[in-house]
Amino acid sequence: MAPVAFVGRVAISCCLIFVALWFFVAEESSPARYKFQGEEHQSHRACSNSALAKDDFSWDSISPTEELIWTDCYSDNQCARLKVPLDYAHPDGGSAAIAMIRIHSGVPHNSSSYRGPILLNPGGPGGSGVDLVARAGAMISTIVGPAFDIVGFDPRGIGRSTPRVSFFTTRAEREIAFVSDPQFGSMNASTDALSRAWARGILQGQLAGERDDGSLRFINTDHTARDMLKIVQAHGHEKLQYWGFxxxxxxxxxxxxxxxxxxxxxxxxxxxxxxxxxxxxxxxNLLDTEKAWMSFVDGCVAAGPHGCAFFAPTAAEISSNVDKVYTSLRERPIPVRTDTSFGVVDYTMVRATIFRTLYSPYAQFPRLAQALADLSQGNGTALFKMFETPVFECACDPSRFQFESLREAGSAILCNDGKRISPEYKQVLAHYQNSKTVSDWADVWEFIRMPCLAWPEFPKTHFQGPFIANTSFPLLLVGNTADPVTPLWAAKKMSQGFAGSVVLTQDSPGHCSVSAVSLCTQKYIQRYFADGTLPEPGTVCPVDAPIFPTSHSAADADVHEQSTFAVSAADRELFEAVRELAKTSNFGFPMGI
Structure with missing residues (x-):
């Protein structure tokens, strides 16, 4: 790794600029079916649509404490760093600091209406709860109601929590490693794509072990669950209120x-x-991925040529046209330059991009349709820009980026959590071949477990199940009928282990309920938090917005407007919050679930 480190040092001194292509950028979703009498309502954003590019204040200015001490941050939010044991088996040893952010409840804490904090986790593993609340906390607060604090936290090892997981000695070394050989891509892109992913995974596992400062083994879900209990207790409560994606x-x-x-x-x-x-x-994970993809294909057919830029009269024709795009890019990738970066649109990028849009179809499918239409004409700019991120920025002051989220951090959680897997290539190949029998999208999913191939051999003494419990209050599980990476089947299976729990089904494609607009779903979630009401078993909620824009003529629109109905002010506020959340949702990244 010496040549890489040398290049990294050169990159820092010269401040070379690199492009990182693989991050989620949400965009406007389709117009909603709901309209409100007497008003021309405009979409507005309650907060930033993207993850925080940099902190607006110094997290170093907050000393970790065992009691919660809140400091104003990010305009009208509050932040804290909670000191917890690094190793709960030896609580008097070293410590970790959990970075937290909250949106204060809409009622005073001494009010009889105050119901305490709701903790959030956006997924990943490796997702930042601080970013989630800074970006979308106001919308989540509207959904659950004013009686609760909305609390996001960066799990140990992640983002602004310390100690942090890092496999690289410099930011430039990390950027070079990921840009020269991107982490996400298709195993079908070339004859050696799988073997290269295997080799890259071996290197990542080796780097993790070689550069471990002694804290890596304590970055796992077991310890994070214990951290959550500490957070709850630091609020003066004993029972967790939680929404995890x-x-x-x-x-x-x-x-x-x-x-x-x-x-x-x-x-x-x-x-x-x-x-x-x-x-x-x-x-x-991919049991329902094809359903999610077919929601694009069938939705495009239904939307017509005015509603879907990639329209064709039948699903078979759309599928054939996508295959033509794949074939064309295999033969000749497309160079792209934008105002801020440049790169090459190739087969692997298109596969990864399409797969990612399945997470947020209501926000991304119209853009994908236009991008595919442009690609069919040899123009790759629209697709390239769907997940374009700011160029890599060098910094002479290391403290400027000391709390940024790192791409490798999620690997620490899932590899520490999971059973050891064989590093033998033939076993990786066998796993991939088996995955392909489950879904054609296995080519963009197989990378997830690769860093675990040569992971350090830490003791596997943490909690790994069984997932069976008679909880002090029943759980609410929520699943979509066409979730690309967490099939509804899994929600039903997990529910069987928790006495009295209920599965609420949302009839939509997309990852997690907030990827679509459903007042039905979010009202059930609101009532569950507010008064503990669970939906009846078997409840299925519809969605309230189309995937693709409708293609009414002006005259049709006038008739449609006259037929709309009034709803309560509370429902309107809820609807707007859910719609905004569907536009900004990127739950599940960076690792994929």
Missing amino acids: SYGSVLGATFASMFPENVGRLVIDGVVDSENYFATEWSN
Whole structure:
């Protein structure tokens, strides 16, 4: 690794600029079906649509304490750093600091209406709860109601929490490693794509072990669940109120299994099969991926030529046209330059981009349709810009980026959590071949477990199940009918282990309930937090907005406007919050669930 480190030092001294292509950028979603009499309502953003590029204040200015001490941050929010044991088996040893952000409840804490904090986890593993609340906390607060504080935290090892997971000695070394050989891509891109991913995974696992400062083994879901209990207790409570998305469902299920008597209200949304996760299998996530993809194909046909830029009269024709795009890019990738960066649109980028849009179809499918239409004409700019990120920025002051989220951090959680897997290439090949029998999208999913191939051999003494508990209050599990990476089947399976729990189904494609606009779903979640009301078993909620814009003529629109109905002010506020959340949602990244 010496040549890489040398290049990294040169990159820092010269401040070379590199492009990182693989991050989620949300965009406007389709117009909603709901309209409100007497008003021309405009979409507005309650907060920034993207993750925070840099902190607006110094997290170093907050000393970690065992009692919560809140400091004003990010305009009208508050931040804190909670001191917790690094190793709960030896609590008097070293410590970790959990970075937290909150949106204060709409009622005073001494009010009889105050209901305490709701903790959030956006998934990943490796997602930042601080970023989530800074970006979308106001919308989540509107959904659950003013009686609660909305609290986001960066799990140990992640983002602004310390100690942090890092496999690289410099930011430039990391950037060079990921840009020269991107982490995400298709295993079908070339004859050696899988073997290169295998080799890259071996290197990442080796780097993790070689550069471990002694804290890496304590970055796992077991310890994070214990951290959550500490957070709750630091608020003066004993029972957790929680909304976890994607991997956050593993964290929630782990907490409920470890501390069943400490469950207050617990929602897991976009539910992972935790047994499969802890086995490091990742083998049943894609059961409904084809349904999610076909929602694009069928939705484009239904939208017509005015509603979908990639329209064709039949699903078969659209599928054929996508295959033509794939073939064309295999033969001749397209160079792209934008105002801020440049790169090459190739087969692997298109596959990865399409897969990512399946997470947020209501926000991304119209853009994808236009991008595919442009690609069919040889123009790759629109697709390139769908996940374009700011160029890499060198800094002479290392403290400027000391709390940025790092791409490798999620690997620490899932590899520490999961069962050891064989580093033998033939075993990796066998796993991939088996995954392809489950879904054609296995080519862009197989990378997830690769860093675990040569992971350090830490003791596997942490909680890994069973996920069976009679909790002090029943869980609410939420699943979509066409979730690309957490199939509804998994929610139903996990529910069987938690007495009295209920699965709420949302009839939509997309990852987690907040990827679509459904007042029905969010009202059930609101009532669950507010008064503990669970939906009836078997409840299925519809969505209230189309995937693609409707193609009414002006005359049709006038008639449609006259036929709209009035709803309450509370429903309108809720609808706007849910719609904004669907536009900004990127739950599940960076690792994929």
